[in-house]
Amino acid sequence: MTTDDTTAGGATLDPRRLARERRRASAARFWRRYRSHRAGVAGLAVLAFLALVALTAPLTIGAEVSDVTTAPGSPMEAPSGRFWLGTDRFGRDLFGLVVWGSRVSLLVGLLAAALSVVIGALVGITAGHFGGAYSTVIMRITDWFLVMPALVLAIALATVLSRSLGTVVLAIGIVTWPTTARLVRAQTLAVESRPYIERAKALGGGHLHIMTRHVLPNVMPLVLAQTTLLISSSILTEATLAFLGLGDPTVVSWGSLLQDAREAGAVSSGKWWYVVPPGIGIAVVALAFTLCGRGVESVLNPRLGVSR
Structure with a gap:
């Protein structure tokens, strides 16, 4: 018998196997509860479909759809059997552009939300754990970011830095982390007041x-729920920056399509097919992520109730 094994009732148990089984049971319990939230399941189904469409775009659409030199149609053609959503001002197929643009919009939303959550979780956990002068200073900085208009600050950062997807991700991540930091700090303070934390400290556990072993696992459910909610706002912010001409001009996203439509005068000339499809795409993705976030919240916090 190894030192990692324990004996209970004559049976030899592996702690790692027990940990895996507990995690598997916890995941199964989470999924059972999540399935009872109809809106959350609907949002998850929509996201799964859109993710499949975005991932398979290189095979189904092809990167040449964004090339203005090989545009197959005339500028701003109305929807037809050949072009389901019409064409843009360069004669490119808008259906292919909307599908291809979903890749950039989803990628930027995911990366920006991940960056925001990482910064917010790091700040919140350290502020709640160490307290004192460090917590006071770091939370005053957080308050400063909270009172600053997020969109204005993102526009300022995107204007100063080079125009690229990395800049957009960085700008969105920097301006959206304070809310996560506040929530995680409050949860960290609640976890740190529990008796097993004092016992871990008495046994020699370092900061x-x-x-990492006690606070982070307890705040992860909150971080997960916050991530799903942040992704929708990140996609909206990316679309806004691209619409204002602050995105990467070399890539196609839903926001850049709206910018092209504005510059082409699609709204004033009644070319609705140029504006509506990317706008609907942004709204559907934002709503789907919000529904998923609400579903996760209802599972992690039963007091919110479950929609049936």
């Missing part, structure tokens, strides 16, 4: 051990 890193306490934060």
Whole structure:
């Protein structure tokens, strides 16, 4: 018998196997509860479909759809059997552009939300754990970011830095982390007040051990729920920056399509097919992520109730 094994009732148990089984049971319990939230399941189904469409776009649409030199149609053609959503001002197929643009919009939303959550979780956990002068200073900085208009700050950053997808992700991540930091800090303070934290400290657990082995697992459900909600706002912010001409001009996204439509005068000339499809795409994705976030919240916080 190894030192990693324990004996209970004459049976030898592997702690790692027990941990895996507990995680598997916890995931199964989470999914059972999540399935009872109809809106959350609907949002997840929509996201799964859109993710499949975005991932298979290189095979179904092809990168040449964004090339203005090989545009197959005339500028701003109305929807037809050949072009389901019409064409843009360069004669490119808008259906292919909307599908291809979903890749950039979803990617930027996911990366920006991940960056925001990482920064917010790091700030929140350290502020709640260490407290004192460090917590006071870092939370005053957080308050400063909270009172600043997020969109204005993102526009300022996108204007100063080079125009690229990395800049957009960085700008969105920097301006959206304070809410996560506040929530995680409050949860960290609640976790740190529990008796097993004092016991871990008495047994010699250091700061890193306490934060990573005890605090982080307890705040992860909150971080997960916050991530799903942040993705929708990140996609909306990316679309806004691209619409204002602050996105990467070399890539196609839903926001850049709206910018092209504005510059081409599609709204004033009644070319609705140029504006409506990317706008609907942004709205549907934002709504789907919001529904998923609400579903996760209802599972993690039963007091919110479950929609049936």
